[in-house]
Amino acid sequence: MNEGGILLAMTYRQLKRYFRAKSRLIGTIVNPLIFFLFLGMGWSFSLGGGLSKQLFGGIDYLAFLAPGITVMTIFTSSLVGGISVIWDKEFGFLKEVLVAPASRTYAIIGRAFGDSLTSVLQGAIVLCMMYLLVPGLKLEGSLPALALGLVTALSFNGLGIAIASKMRSPEGFQLIMSLITLPLIFLSGAFYPIDRLPSAAKIIFYMNPLTFAVDSTRYFLTGVNSIPLIADISALIILCIGFITVSVRIFERSTIE
Amino acid sequence: MDESAISARNLVKKFGDLIAVNRVSFDVKKGEIFGFLGPNGAGKTTTINILVTVMKPTGGEAFVAGHNVIKEPIKVREKIGVVFQDNTADRYLTGWENLYIHGLIYGLKGDELKMRIEDALEFAELTKFKSVPVKNYSGGMMRRLEIARALMHSPEVLFLDEPTIGLDPQTRARIWEYIRMLRKEENVTIFMTTHYMDEAEKLCDKVAIIDHGKIMAMGSPEDLKNSLGGDMLYVKVNNPMDEIKEFAEEIVRERIALSYRLVGDMVAFSVRYASKAIPPVFELANTFDIKVEEIKYTQPSLGDVFLHYTGRELRDEEGNWKDLIRMRRAARARMRR
Numbered sequence: 001m002n003e004g005g006i007l008l009a010m011t012y013r014q015l016k017r018y019f020r021a022k023s024r025l026i027g028t029i030v031n032p033l034i035f036f037l038f039l040g041m042g043w044s045f046s047l048g049g050g051l052s053k054q055l056f057g058g059i060d061y062l063a064f065l066a067p068g069i070t071v072m073t074i075f076t077s078s079l080v081g082g083i084s085v086i087w088d089k090e091f092g093f094l095k096e097v098l099v100a101p102a103s104r105t106y107a108i109i110g111r112a113f114g115d116s117l118t119s120v121l122q123g124a125i126v127l128c129m130m131y132l133l134v135p136g137l138k139l140e141g142s143l144p145a146l147a148l149g150l151v152t153a154l155s156f157n158g159l160g161i162a163i164a165s166k167m168r169s170p171e172g173f174q175l176i177m178s179l180i181t182l183p184l185i186f187l188s189g190a191f192y193p194i195d196r197l198p199s200a201a202k203i204i205f206y207m208n209p210l211t212f213a214v215d216s217t218r219y220f221l222t223g224v225n226s227i228p229l230i231a232d233i234s235a236l237i238i239l240c241i242g243f244i245t246v247s248v249r250i251f252e253r254s255t256i257e
Numbered sequence: 258m259d260e261s262a263i264s265a266r267n268l269v270k271k272f273g274d275l276i277a278v279n280r281v282s283f284d285v286k287k288g289e290i291f292g293f294l295g296p297n298g299a300g301k302t303t304t305i306n307i308l309v310t311v312m313k314p315t316g317g318e319a320f321v322a323g324h325n326v327i328k329e330p331i332k333v334r335e336k337i338g339v340v341f342q343d344n345t346a347d348r349y350l351t352g353w354e355n356l357y358i359h360g361l362i363y364g365l366k367g368d369e370l371k372m373r374i375e376d377a378l379e380f381a382e383l384t385k386f387k388s389v390p391v392k393n394y395s396g397g398m399m400r401r402l403e404i405a406r407a408l409m410h411s412p413e414v415l416f417l418d419e420p421t422i423g424l425d426p427q428t429r430a431r432i433w434e435y436i437r438m439l440r441k442e443e444n445v446t447i448f449m450t451t452h453y454m455d456e457a458e459k460l461c462d463k464v465a466i467i468d469h470g471k472i473m474a475m476g477s478p479e480d481l482k483n484s485l486g487g488d489m490l491y492v493k494v495n496n497p498m499d500e501i502k503e504f505a506e507e508i509v510r511e512r513i514a515l516s517y518r519l520v521g522d523m524v525a526f527s528v529r530y531a532s533k534a535i536p537p538v539f540e541l542a543n544t545f546d547i548k549v550e551e552i553k554y555t556q557p558s559l560g561d562v563f564l565h566y567t568g569r570e571l572r573d574e575e576g577n578w579k580d581l582i583r584m585r586r587a588a589r590a591r592m593r594r
Contacts, residue, residue, distance in 0.1 A: 002364040009361035017349050020390070092345040099309050100362045101334040 006102035007110035014081070014114025028080070028122055032073045033129065039191065040065045056193060057224040059136075064224070066130040066137060067217040068190025070145070071152065074123035075210055076181055078153035081115035082160015082247070083177070086170045098255055108161060108251045112244065116153035123149045130221075141220030148220075151236045152213040158243030165247070165254040188214045195226050209239045262287045262322060262414050262446035263308065269316035270303050270470075277303040279470035280317070285414075285448055285463070290440060292461035293450040294559065300470035301450035302342060305418050308448065309339050322413045338407030338445075342418040344399055348392035352383050352402050355391060356409060363410040373409050381405035397428035401435060408443060415439075417449040421456060429453075433460055454559040464559065466566055473566040482557045486515040488531035489561050492524045492538065493551035504545040513537045518564065527557070527565070 018025070044052065044061040056064040085108075088094045097107050124146055131137055163176060185191075188210035194202060205211050216232035219225035225232075263285040270278040278300040285291040293301045306312035308321055310330035319326045322336035346355045356377050360370040378384045381401040391399065400420065407415060420436065421429040437460065440447060451457050457464045458478045465475040474481060494501055498519075505517040505524050513534050514526035528534040531554030542549050555561070564570055 002362070005361045005364045005366070009358045012361070013347060013350065013354075013358050016354055017347070020349050091348070092341060092343045093347050094345075095311065095339075095341050095343075096345045096359070097362065098311050099334055099337065099339045101331050101364075102362050 002101065003103050003106045006097070006100070007106045007113070010097075010107055010110030011114035011117070014111055015118060018115075018118040025122070028073060028077045029126055031076070032069045032126055035072070036062075036065060036069045036130075036133070040069075057195075059222050059224055060134075062134045063136060063222050064193070064218070065191065066134045067145070067221045068188070068214050070123050070127045070130060070221075071149070071188070071210065071213045071217050072185050072190055073126040074119045074149045074153050075156050075185070075213070077122050078116055078119040078156040079160045079181060080177065081119060082112065082157040082162075083164045083167075083173060085111065085161050085251070086164040086167055086173065089164075090170055094255070104252050104255065105248050108248050109244065112154055112157040112161065112247070115157050116150055119153040119157070120146055120149045123153075137221045138223065141222075145217045145220040148213065148216055148233065148236060151240045152210075155209060155236065155240040155243045158240070158247035161247040162243070162250045165250045184208055184210050187211070189226070190214045193226065209235070212236050212239075260286055261320070262289070263291070263320070263448055265304075265308070265317070265319040267317035268304065268307060268314050268319055270300075270307060270312065271315045276470050278307070278314070281467070281470070281472055282317075283465055283472065283475060285446060287446050288440070288444060289462045290436070290447040290449065290460055292457045292464045293448075293467050294452070294454065294457040294461075294464050294563065295450075295467035296452055299452075299467045301452075301467060302418055303470075304467075305339075305416055305448070305450060309337060309416055310334060336413045337416060338410065338412035338414075339416045340400075340403045340407050340418065340420060342422060344403065346391045346399060346403055346406070349390055351388050351390055352378065352381075352394070353387040355402065356406055359406050359409055365410065377405040377409050380408070395428075396424050397431060400424065400428075400432055404432075404435065404439070408439065408445070411443075412445065414446045414448060417447060419450055419452070421451075421453065429456070436460055454563065458559045466559075466563055468567040474562065478559055481559065481562045485527045485557045485561060485565055487527065487529040487557070488534075488554050489557050490514065490526040490528050490531050490534055490538065490554045491520075491552070492526070492542075492549055493522055494524060494542075495522070495548045495550055496546075500545065500547065504541065504547050507545065508538060508541055511537070511541070513541070516565075518568070520564065520570070525561075525564070527561075528554075 040062050047055065047061055049060065052061045053059065097104070127142060127145070131139070187205055187208045189205060194205045194211070197205070212227065212232040212235040215225050215227045216229055216236070219229055261284045266282050268278050268281040269276065281304060293304060295301055303312065307314045308319055308326060310326050310333050313327060321333045324332040324336070326333050350358070353374060356374045357370070360373060365373060378387050381404070383398060383402055386394065386398065391402065394402065404417070404420070417436070421432050424432065433456070436447065439445065449460070461478065463475070463477055464481060466473045474484070476484070501519070501524060508514050508526060509517055514528045516527050518525045526534070535552065539549065560570070
């Protein structure tokens with residue numbers, strides 16, 4: 001079996017497709033920016049400097065929001081990328097892989113890896129804008145933030161593939177996107193701090209994998225966080241391995257007739 | 258088994274209650290072009306799916322290039338090239354990129370890979386269009402790209418599922434030429450399905466006529482046509498059914514024709530020589546008071562062969578649609594479980 005070849009082939013394909021679809025590139029950047037400008041600016045002015053610093057651990061609301069917006073970009077793009085495997089099923093590209101003497105496991109990992117690279121690239125573009133719009137973000141935090149962004153992207157790409165493998169037609173695509181993305185983003189601490197929440201509510205936040213991504217990115221960019229960094233990183237890595245394993249299993253099962 | 262590129266024994270595939278492939282057995286010799294001829298929903302694509310290891314049969318076994326499709330799918334996949342009925346090229350990538358991905362998947366690399374891509378492009382006559390996204394290709398260009406792609410890793414057996422479906426007559430003729438050339442130059446065994454009689458007749462060394470999942474007849478197009486005994490004589494008459502039958506039976510009894518079939522308002526007689534059969538047919542028509550409105554004869558085509566063995570015309574689309582819908586439904590219901 002040819003593992004390296006198919007891994008490379010699928011990664012190459014996802015990257016090529018990404019750079020050819022310019023509207024997708026713009027679309028997934030515009031959405032987080034709208035959140036940042038209209039939600040962030042509004043609250044930032046309303047709260048003013050003093051109150052804001054008191055609420056958000058000594059930083060301005062825009063600085064608090066910037067990591068959340070970056071993670072949101074990576075998360076949305078990687079989940080969409082994973083679910084888009086359903087179009088491969090619908091339009092036949094998948095068959096080409098199924099009749100090849102190549103590992104299906106590596107095919108799906110290669111696809112997830114290629115997609116995740118594009119998600120991180122989008123995250124990097126949004127992060128650059130954050131650096132321009134928000135003074136005081138730590139520049140040295142960008143690399144660890146994006147590295148962990150790759151782990152986040154792989155996790156949610158895996159989740160997307162698992163969901164898509166269970167879907168029989170692409171019609172439910174939009175519904176699933178809004179049912180999953182918005183709740184996960186709102187319950188991740190991207191928009192408000194979770195420290196002051198009642199402990200029952202905190203449990204819900206801790207069950208959301210996105211919380212750890214937002215928290216660690218915020219630490220890298222601002223130095224402020226509510227969960228120990230080592231816990232964030234361990235949680236994300238375990239999650240990533242878990243989601244990818246599950247997605248590979250479900251995908252393989254869904255392609256055997 | 259050395260002589261056979263493909264050998265199927267009692268293949269069965271059921272979707273719920275529907276039997277899509279019903280005890281199908283056949284052998285394809287090395288270097289041969291073998292065709293499955295039948296209407297939509299006859300079980301052609303299901304058979305291909307089993308042979309190319311993307312579907313498991315409910316029963317029976319099959320060998321492709323010497324390997325068991327159920328027990329050694331990876332070995333089979335190494336030796337086959339497949340062109341599916343639907344396009345499987347990535348529409349957003351260029352021709353070159355699609356070939357590049359295919360080569361990587363099959364373990365080609367470096368200069369060898371680049372060289373094979375150029376060869377494939379040249380073979381498909383697409384060198385000029387190698388940097389154009391595939392979504393801008395015409396149907397014929399797309400097909401040629403897919404066939405060239407399936408050959409890039411030098412397979413022993415090439416599977417073509419309805420290679421010219423949906424193409425205009427000119428493009429179809431070109432694809433045929435292309436398939437013939439490929440057999441000559443690549444020394445590859447070809448298994449193809451089609452519902453076009455002319456396609457099977459012009460391309461295939463051997464044809465299996467398949468209907469409702471069963472092989473009804475098999476042989477070279479020549480043998481199949483000869484098996485009908487000679488020419489086909491069609492007599493259009495205007496009489497009640499029982500009178501027509503009486504008349505037709507009498508003609509067979511008198512050994513003017515070998516056999517007959519009723520097709521709509523026509524009686525189709527299979528005769529040795531149409532020119533010799535026409536006068537006695539007229540004579541008997543007179544005696545039986547049969548009103549002959551029209552009479553014509555043809556050298557038998559595969560269409561006549563199809564009609565003879567299945568009792569219906571290949572163009573009988575309505576029934577086929579029902580079969581197809583039934584099959585899709587059954588397949589879907591099965592997946593839901």
